[in-house]
Amino acid sequence: MKSGKLQLNETILKYLLKLNDVSDIGKADELELVNVQSEIAVNETISFDAVKSLFELARKYVSKDLCLQELVQGSEIVLPQPDIPKRNPDLEARIEKLKAEQESKLYKQMTSNLSKHGANEEKMGSIGTEMRAMNAQLSTVFNFLVTIIAAFAFGYKAVEYSAGIVNIGPVSYKCILLT
Numbered sequence: 001m002k003s004g005k006l007q008l009n010e011t012i013l014k015y016l017l018k019l020n021d022v023s024d025i026g027k028a029d030e031l032e033l034v035n036v037q038s039e040i041a042v043n044e045t046i047s048f049d050a051v052k053s054l055f056e057l058a059r060k061y062v063s064k065d066l067c068l069q070e071l072v073q074g075s076e077i078v079l080p081q082p083d084i085p086k087r088n089p090d091l092e093a094r095i096e097k098l099k100a101e102q103e104s105k106l107y108k109q110m111t112s113n114l115s116k117h118g119a120n121e122e123k124m125g126s127i128g129t130e131m132r133a134m135n136a137q138l139s140t141v142f143n144f145l146v147t148i149i150a151a152f153a154f155g156y157k158a159v160e161y162s163a164g165i166v167n168i169g170p171v172s173y174k175c176i177l178l179t
Contacts, residue, residue, distance in 0.1 A: 005045035006075040012046065015058040015071065022061045029057055045078050 006012075019025070019033055036050045036057075046054075051072060059066050 003048060004077050004079045005043070005047050006051055006072060007045055007078055008040065009072070009074045011071055011073065012051070012054065012075070015054060015062060015066075016040070018062045019054075019057055025057075025061060029060070033057055 016037065025033065032053050036046070036054050039050050040046055051068075055066070055068050055071050058071070
């Protein structure tokens with residue numbers, strides 16, 4: 001598994017130079033320092049393990065009060081790119097087939113309420129239905145008008161019968177309306 005690395009900063013380089021100047025370094029520590037320097041020479045980055053080794057060496061030979069955060073302050077973490085496996089061609093073909101089926105179902109659902117004939121042909125073929133609907137509407141309007149006329153006639157005759165006035169012309173109705 002790949003691990004992250006740190007980008008080099010001035011502090012790390014400064015402590016590397018100081019460690020190179022140290023003369024009484026042990027063989028094991030010198031080998032560790034060479035490993036850290038070779039890693040830095042290959043990349044512009046340094047692994048976390050190398051930073052830890054550098055920190056321990058710098059603390060042992062250069063500065064006893066050095067803190068790790070001082071050493072890495074200002075560095076950026078460089079994370080490795082994940083390895084994305086290539087997809088199986090059979091899986092890709094199956095996914096494409098399922099997408100096509102889904103699109104077909106959606107299309108059929110959207111067009112399910114449309115007839116096989118054009119919209120104009122359907123209107124032209126249903127004249128009988130339209131005539132029946134228009135006949136029903138006309139009979140409703142006719143019934144409404146007859147009801148209004150009958151109500152007026154009832155009101156007209158009801159006033160005449162209740163007042164007991166004999167019809168002698170338009171003058172008698174004016175008198176009733178004035179009183």
